[in-house]
Amino acid sequence: xxxxxxxxxxxxxxxxxxxxxxxxxxxxxxxxxxxxxxxxxxxxxxxxxxxxxxxxxxxxxxxxxxxxxxxxxxxxxxxxxxxxxxxxxxxxxxxxxxxxxxxxxxxxxxxxxxxxxxxxxxxxxxxxxxxxxxxxxxxxxxxxxxxxxxxxxxxxxxxxxxxxxxxxxxxxxxxxxxxxxxxxxxxxxxxxxxxxxxxxxxxxxxxxxxxxxxxxxxxxxxxxxxxxxxxxxxxxxxxxxxxxxxxxxxxxxxxxxxxxxxxxxxxxxxxxxxxxxxxxxxxxxxxxxxxxxxxxxxxxxxxxxxxxxxxxxxxxxxxxxxxxxxxxxxxxxxxxxxxxxxxxxxxxxxxxxxxxxxxxxxxxxxxxxxxxxxxxxxxxxxxxxxxxxxxxxxxxxxxxxxxxxxxxxxxxxxxxx
Amino acid sequence: xxxxxxxxxxxxxxxxxxxxxxxxxxxxxxxxxxxxxxxxxxxxxxxxxxxxxxxxxxxxxxxxxxxxxxxxxxxxxxxxxxxxxxxxxxxxxxxxxxxxxxxxxxxxxxxxxxxxxxxxxxxxxxxxxxxxxxxxxxxxxxxxxxxxxxxxxxxxxxxxxxxxxxxxxxxxxxxxxxxxxxxxxxxxxxxxxxxxxxxxxxxxxxxxxxxxxxxxxxxxxxxxxxxxxxxxxxxxxxxxxxxxxxxxxxxxxxxxxxxxxxxxxx
Numbered sequence: 001x002x003x004x005x006x007x008x009x010x011x012x013x014x015x016x017x018x019x020x021x022x023x024x025x026x027x028x029x030x031x032x033x034x035x036x037x038x039x040x041x042x043x044x045x046x047x048x049x050x051x052x053x054x055x056x057x058x059x060x061x062x063x064x065x066x067x068x069x070x071x072x073x074x075x076x077x078x079x080x081x082x083x084x085x086x087x088x089x090x091x092x093x094x095x096x097x098x099x100x101x102x103x104x105x106x107x108x109x110x111x112x113x114x115x116x117x118x119x120x121x122x123x124x125x126x127x128x129x130x131x132x133x134x135x136x137x138x139x140x141x142x143x144x145x146x147x148x149x150x151x152x153x154x155x156x157x158x159x160x161x162x163x164x165x166x167x168x169x170x171x172x173x174x175x176x177x178x179x180x181x182x183x184x185x186x187x188x189x190x191x192x193x194x195x196x197x198x199x200x201x202x203x204x205x206x207x208x209x210x211x212x213x214x215x216x217x218x219x220x221x222x223x224x225x226x227x228x229x230x231x232x233x234x235x236x237x238x239x240x241x242x243x244x245x246x247x248x249x250x251x252x253x254x255x256x257x258x259x260x261x262x263x264x265x266x267x268x269x270x271x272x273x274x275x276x277x278x279x280x281x282x283x284x285x286x287x288x289x290x291x292x293x294x295x296x297x298x299x300x301x302x303x304x305x306x307x308x309x310x311x312x313x314x315x316x317x318x319x320x321x322x323x324x325x326x327x328x329x330x331x332x333x334x335x336x337x338x339x340x341x342x343x344x345x346x347x348x349x350x351x352x353x354x355x356x357x358x359x360x361x362x363x364x365x366x367x368x369x370x371x372x373x374x375x376x377x378x379x380x381x382x383x384x385x386x387x388x389x390x391x392x393x394x395x396x397x398x399x400x401x402x403x404x405x406x407x408x409x410x411x412x413x414x415x416x417x
Numbered sequence: 418x419x420x421x422x423x424x425x426x427x428x429x430x431x432x433x434x435x436x437x438x439x440x441x442x443x444x445x446x447x448x449x450x451x452x453x454x455x456x457x458x459x460x461x462x463x464x465x466x467x468x469x470x471x472x473x474x475x476x477x478x479x480x481x482x483x484x485x486x487x488x489x490x491x492x493x494x495x496x497x498x499x500x501x502x503x504x505x506x507x508x509x510x511x512x513x514x515x516x517x518x519x520x521x522x523x524x525x526x527x528x529x530x531x532x533x534x535x536x537x538x539x540x541x542x543x544x545x546x547x548x549x550x551x552x553x554x555x556x557x558x559x560x561x562x563x564x565x566x567x568x569x570x571x572x573x574x575x576x577x578x579x580x581x582x583x584x585x586x587x588x589x590x591x592x593x594x595x596x597x598x599x600x601x602x603x604x605x606x607x608x609x610x611x612x613x614x615x616x617x618x619x620x621x622x623x624x625x626x627x628x629x630x631x632x633x634x635x636x637x638x639x640x641x642x643x644x645x646x647x648x649x650x651x652x653x654x655x656x657x658x659x660x661x662x663x664x665x666x667x668x669x670x671x672x673x674x675x676x677x678x679x680x681x682x683x
Contacts, residue, residue, distance in 0.1 A: 207522050231523065232454075232493050238634050241453040241496035241519060243549070243590075244583045246637050257632035258459040258495045280481040280524040 003138060003145075004030035004047070007058040008040045008072065009088070018058060018130065025131035026138075037063055037072045044079045054080045055141050056134060058109075061089030073105065082148070084141060086133050088125050106140065107133040161336045165329070183314040185221045188286055191307035192219060195272060195300040198290025201264055202276070202311075203228075203236040205283045216264060229260040235273055236285035245274040245304060249295030270295035274304055276312045277319075284315055432673045436507075436653055443508025443652035445659055449537030449545040450504065451530070452497030454478065454517035457490035459498050460505065463631070469509035472501070476515030477536060479529050481522050493519040495634055500548045500645040502631040507649025508656070514540055518549075527551055527559035534566040534592075538575050543655055545570055546648040547579040548641035550590025560591070567592045576651050576663045580644035 005026070007018045015033050022031055032047070032054065034040035040057075047054055057076055059069030073085045086107040109125040184202065192200040200219040205212065214231050216224040231237050238259060239246050253266040265271070268289040276284040286308055291300070387395045421427070435441065460472045476488025492498050501513055518525045518533040530551065537545045556563060570577045579593035635642065654669060655661050661669075 205523060212521070232491065233456075233495065235495075235633065237453070237494035237523065238496050238499075238632075240523070241494035241525075241549070242634065242639060242641055244639060246634060248633050248636065257463070257635075258456050258492065258498045259632050259634070278524050280522040280526060283523045 002028055002030055003055045003141065004032060004052060005056045005058065005134065006032040006034065006040065006043060006054045006076075008034045008036070008063065008069070009058075009060040010035050010062075010064050011060075014060070014088075017127075021127040021130050022134070024127075026134065037067045037075070040072055041075055041079070044076050048079050053145075054083050055145065056137050057083055057085040058130070058134075059085055059087055061087055070105065082141075082144065084137050086130075086137065106137055109133060158336060161332050165332050165336065182221075184311050184318065185217075185219065187307045187311035187314060188219055191286060191304045191311075192288055194303035194307065195288055195296060196291050197272065197288035197296075198292075199268075199288070201287045201289070203234070203262075203285045203287065204315075205231040205236070207281050216262065224264055226263045229262055231283070233258070233260045234262060235259050235265065235271075236287070237283070239273045239285050240275045240278045240283045243275060243278070245272060245301055247272050247296045247301075249293075252289075265289075269293075272296040272300055272304055274308045276308055277315050282319055284312075286311060427672060430669065430672045435657065435673065436650065438657060441508075441653040441657050443504075443511030443649070444656045446508065446511045446544065446652040446655045447514060447540075447542045448504055448508070448511045448648055448652050449514045449516055449540065449542030450497055450501050451516045451518055451533040451537055451545060451547050452500050452549060453494035453519040453525075454488075454492040454497045455501040455513065455515040456492040456495070456498045459492075459631070460501060463502060463505075469505045472505055473510075473512035474501075474515065475513070476517060478517040478520050479532050479536065480520050481524070481526055481529055483528075483532075486520070488515060488517070493517050493521065493523060495632060496548070496641065499631045499634045500546060500641060502635070503642050503645035504546065504649040504652065507646060508652035510656070511544075511649070511652040514542055525549065525551070527556050527563060531559060531562050531566045534563075534570060534577075538566075538570040538573060542575060544576045544578060544648050544651050546645055547577065547592060548644045550580060550582060550593055552588070552590065553594075556591055563592055564595050567595060571663055574660075574662055576648075576655070576666055578644050578648045578651065580640040583640050 003026070005022055007015060007022070009015050009018065012035070015035065019031060019033065022029065030052075032043050034043050044054060054076070057073060059072055061069045063069060063072060069085070069087050069089070073083070073087075076083050076085075085105045086109060087105050088109045088111055109129050111125045188200045188202055191197070201224065202217045203214065204217070205214045207213070212231060214228045214234075216228060218224060228234070235246070248271045250270070252268040252271055253261055265287070270291045270293070271287060271289055272291070273285055273287045276286055278284075286304070288296070288300075288304060296304075384396065384399050387399065455474060455476060457472075457474055460474065463469065464471045474490075476490075478486040478488060478493075480486060497515060497517065497519075501515065504511060504513065514537060516533045516537050518529045520529075530549070534545060534547070551563075553560075567577050567579070577592075580590070581593040582588040582590035650670075651666055654666060
């Protein structure tokens with residue numbers, strides 16, 4: 001985050017001095033100079049068009065040709081709304097501090113006599129005075145600048161997320177109801193061929209907060225119609241829990257003691273079922289049917305298990321992909337929501353939030369180097385002026401008393417921060 | 418060859434006599450079924466058919482997120498009900514505690530299994546049946562925790578019965594994999610679960626499977642049912658001698674096996 005300083009003075013010697021002082025005091029800064037208001041505006045517009053901000057302007061009050069520094073500042077602020085200025089002048093009394101502050105002036109440097117300038121603003125126009133004044137301004141500018149940079153990054157992030165989200169969401173949705181992958185079906189077909197089974201069915205059960213979803217697919221990957229029994233009472237649940245194959249070389253159906261036959265199981269002859277996958281929330285089993293008599297034997301176990309291991313790996317990969325899509329979609333949605341709440345319209349950067357928290361935890365932040373808030377000062381000054389206009393000098397005296405008592409209240413104590 | 422001075426002891430440990438003892442019903446013994454839940458209605462239907470009295474059955478459902486749900490008499494999968502049925506077929510008077518570690522999510526993690534074992538032990542189960550196991554890769558960093566849960570149960574006097582993998586020793590399942598198989602089961606020695614047989618070969622080589630009695634799953638021999646049969650037998654023996662320690666029970670089972678071998682029944 002590099003700051004930039006524009007200094008404007010019609011005297012070449014002054015500009016040369018300023019450049020030397022600023023280069024020595026702020027070697028990382030970008031320095032811009034102009035000899036009059038027109039050149040200053042050209043520089044300002046060029047910077048804006050290049051996407052760069054001018055943070056600080058050091059302006060001579062008397063720019064010649066009837067234009068003063070304050071008027072130039074108003075024009076500069078039209079191009080760089082966040083610009084703050086230091087006014088170099090021997091004529092500070094020609095404008096009220098309030099008007100100047102409202103325009104963005106945060107400091108004065110006296111070229112000559114300083115009558116009419118408050119004690120706090122009476123720094124001399126010399127190297128230490130300029131460097132100190134610019135440092136004070138940087139102290140005010142940097143948090144706001146970080147905030148603006150943060151907001152810009154968040155906006156870029158948000159735009160990217162908005163563009164990405166529909167793609168990820170549709171990928172997640174597409175995979176939700178997807179049939180088993182070709183690889184999984186190929187493994188099922190292999191098991192069927194290797195064992196001599198007449199048919200194969202893959203049972204897939206998923207469980208989440210929304211409840212249980214049990215689906216069955218034939219060897220072509222087509223979802224089987226008709227209702228399925230609750231997984232807890234199914235043959236598939238049994239083989240998944242036992243972790244091993246089950247062989248029934250008999251007609252399937254009738255009383256089954258604790259197991260309800262699925263519609264696609266009943267009426268079959270001979271069955272070999274084996275677990276494919278068992279984990280919290282996901283279970284799968286492969287069922288092979290209708291092997292001619294005498295049915296499945298020992299050799300079929302090995303073939304089916306080998307195919308099952310391949311199928312299990314493929315299924316794991318498919319489910320992992322689906323989970324990844326879902327997690328990614330959720331994460332992106334969450335990030336989008338977070339970005340919208342992290343930077344609500346008009347506000348807090350992480351620095352400001354941190355400062356607020358520090359204030360909330362430890363009371364008012366009384367550190368003497370705390371950044372001066374120009375807007376708050378303007379609001380206070382305007383309020384005092386309105387009060388004085390309405391109520392006369394006695395109101396001003398009262399305001400002074402309030403300020404004094406506030407100062408006493410906030411004065412550091414012996415054991416304070 | 419001098420006669421075996423312990424021959425009389427061995428002779429007294431006739432499995433047929435001990436397991437047929439009128440008091441060997443599992444009465445007073447609580448068996449934890451850490452599994453996929455138990456379907457109460459299925460067991461009641463079996464009891465109505467006179468296979469055993471109406472079961473004394475309680476339960477709990479452990480959720481993967483660490484919470485619990487009350488037992489609603491339903492299974493999360495048929496496996497646990499087959500296990501419970503096998504236990505009751507031996508020890509009809511045993512009270513069962515169904516610890517459903519599968520729950521509605523349908524999958525058992527190492528963390529839930531550890532919780533299930535600890536729950537069964539804390540609930541006062543004398544025998545904890547674990548007709549399930551996790552592969553090494555599924556244990557992850559909970560291997561030590563699972564072993565500690567098993568040891569905790571053992572040293573608190575609870576009999577922990579865990580099924581080895583059906584493909585043992587080519588595949589290893591835990592917690593059974595923490596120890597060599599104690600009592601391999603002779604597959605197909607008897608068709609009826611009531612004639613369940615156990616055989617210890619030398620050296621301890623896993624030999625076989627057992628059949629369950631319930632539904633389509635019970636027809637396929639599997640270590641899950643073998644473990645359940647053994648839990649039922651353990652409950653029978655513990656009802657003969659309440660307070661028997663796990664190592665006493667293991668010794669008794671071993672001697673009973675010796676007696677069976679000596680008697681030529683295996």
